[in-house]
Amino acid sequence: MRRCVSPRRHACIPLTAIPVPPADERARACWIVAPGRAELRDEILPPPTAGEVRVRTLHSAVSRGTEGLVFRGEVPASETQRMRAPFQAGNFPAPVKYGYISVGVVEVGPPDLNGRTVFCLHPHQTRYNVPADAVHPLPDGLPASRAVLAAHLETAVNALWDATPRLGDRIAVIGGGTVGLLVAWLAARLPGCTVEVVDTAPERAAITTRLGARFALPDAATPEADLVIHASGQDAGLATALRLAAFEATVIELSWYGSRVVGVPLGAAFHARRLTLKSSQVGQVAAAQRGRWSHRRRLALALSLLGDPVLDALVTDSAPFDDLPQVLERLCTVPSAAPATLCQRIDYPAAP
Numbered sequence: 001m002r003r004c005v006s007p008r009r010h011a012c013i014p015l016t017a018i019p020v021p022p023a024d025e026r027a028r029a030c031w032i033v034a035p036g037r038a039e040l041r042d043e044i045l046p047p048p049t050a051g052e053v054r055v056r057t058l059h060s061a062v063s064r065g066t067e068g069l070v071f072r073g074e075v076p077a078s079e080t081q082r083m084r085a086p087f088q089a090g091n092f093p094a095p096v097k098y099g100y101i102s103v104g105v106v107e108v109g110p111p112d113l114n115g116r117t118v119f120c121l122h123p124h125q126t127r128y129n130v131p132a133d134a135v136h137p138l139p140d141g142l143p144a145s146r147a148v149l150a151a152h153l154e155t156a157v158n159a160l161w162d163a164t165p166r167l168g169d170r171i172a173v174i175g176g177g178t179v180g181l182l183v184a185w186l187a188a189r190l191p192g193c194t195v196e197v198v199d200t201a202p203e204r205a206a207i208t209t210r211l212g213a214r215f216a217l218p219d220a221a222t223p224e225a226d227l228v229i230h231a232s233g234q235d236a237g238l239a240t241a242l243r244l245a246a247f248e249a250t251v252i253e254l255s256w257y258g259s260r261v262v263g264v265p266l267g268a269a270f271h272a273r274r275l276t277l278k279s280s281q282v283g284q285v286a287a288a289q290r291g292r293w294s295h296r297r298r299l300a301l302a303l304s305l306l307g308d309p310v311l312d313a314l315v316t317d318s319a320p321f322d323d324l325p326q327v328l329e330r331l332c333t334v335p336s337a338a339p340a341t342l343c344q345r346i347d348y349p350a351a352p
Helices: 064-071 149-164 178-187 204-210 235-246 296-305 309-314 321-332
Strands: 027-032 037-044 052-062 102-108 117-120 125-133 135-136 170-174 193-199 215-216 225-230 245-254 275-279 315-320 342-347
Touching: 027 125, 027 178, 037 235, 037 321, 052 149, 064 321, 117 149, 125 315, 135 149, 135 296, 149 178, 149 225, 149 245, 149 296, 149 342, 170 178, 170 235, 178 193, 178 204, 178 225, 178 309, 193 321, 204 215, 204 309, 225 235, 235 245, 309 315, 315 321
Parallel strands: 170 193, 170 225, 193 215, 225 245, 245 275, 315 342
Antiparallel strands: 027 037, 052 102, 052 125, 052 342, 102 117, 117 135
């Protein structure tokens, strides 16, 4: 990964002698410069080397859960290596260039990729060079504006692989955020399954119905679920998940809490009901699939599943790239801020 060029490199060269790089070699990237503060920084891109492509970004998106933890400086010291994004620069807590949802157009690359719209696990940046095998061409007909959901949907796919739902299961999804709703959308397509999304925000009911699932507030949620998937990121949500699980049911924990200590209610009927609490994390392909599925194949599956226009409803907000530092502050400083926002898309300037 190439970092910003230090101005001290040219300290002994007259300013008039410093060549100004052409526009297509300039880039701007979003850096978290201190916990709770981000800024846009200029970078200079060298020409792509053999085996690399140059991508001009069309859209990126903010992953509210993980990026919120990074923005607030809540990555535990024990997880600083495991939490690194594929093309991250810098180190936790800051300064760090972080993110993993980017959709753009290949400006320079081999003939089979040149001009293609692609998805890449790259931080928020206007242009970047990456190895050609790091980009994933979008399926024909998939709008770039919807493709920003790919990473979230990949997480949902992996969660259901970990959960191993069975035909006819009663499935409860706790937390109606982007990932939770995508899990519900996938699960609702399983024959015979009934899927209920449980959330404290009644305004999530309409979109839940559009995705083919039922909606309930926590106090009205249906008990005796065969499978429970928790994605709320809140202690109370995990308590609800355990309460709704039927005898010998499995609760899949999708939330990641960073350095926050979570109270897990393992008293009451947890042991008598012989419940299983199991973690799911997208960094590894689910164990049942790992022998046959690579990360690349799994992401290709997620992209192929994004063809349904109903998923556009999950992209609730958009903002220009220049506003990204303020957007991160608004979404991530307080986790409960902007409750109406699901997927926050960032739109980049058009090519000059």
